[in-house]
Amino acid sequence: MTTTVYLTRHGQTQWNVEGRMQGWNDSPLTELGVKQAEWLGERLKGINLDKIYSSSSGRAYKTAEIINENKSVELISHDGLRELKLGKFQGLNQDEIKKMYPEQYYNYWNKPEIYKPVGDGETIEELIERIDKAIMEIIEENTGKSILIVTHTMPIKALLCSLENIDISNFWMEPYIKQTSLTTIEFDDKIHKIVQCADISHHEYQVKEYNE
Secondary structure (H helix, E strand, O other), X not given: OEEEEEEEEXXXXXXXXHOEOOOOOOOOEOHHHHHHXXXXXXXXXXXXXXXXXXXXXXXXXXXXXHHHOOOOOEEEEEHHHOOOOEHHHOOOEHHHHHHHOHHHHHHHHHOHHHOOOOOOEOOHHHHHHHHHHHHHHHHHHOOOOEEEEXXXXXXXXXXXXXXXXXXXXXXXXXXXXXXOOEEEEEEEOOEEEEEEEEEOHHHHHHXXXXXX
């Protein structure tokens, strides 16, 4: 039985605009972030979803709530879907991190395989293990169903690394996971098929109207 998983990142947040690292911290959706969630909700309107799972972080859960306005299906908060825990990076902008923690800032973006969190955080390898466990548990509980998972950039990247056996050194390879981009993966027993990855076509036909 095929289980279809739709994966998306939350909408734009205030800290996204400010260039601040969020991790397990949080900031609210911007006006554009709300619109992005609405655009994806409209795109998914004709798709039957059995459940929606969301990271327990507020920005993801709010995105899921907006999408669910067109669905009214069960919405489940899941701690295992949270973003990478970034320790002392959380709440700081890129310039501040680069100045205060230059070695690990460099490793984070250029040598993710040796990145170590400053303070209480996770490595990329630990994130991959956490996300793989969470996603596989969700799939086992929803065999043969269609589910939406609302999470963050790095969990989506981590899942793709796990499924496609991508080395952590290539963690940041394209595609970039933009806000409310849509990745669709079909699972049939131990076989998976990536139907689409990081698609934002639902942005393109809405952005012009939003900007006018």
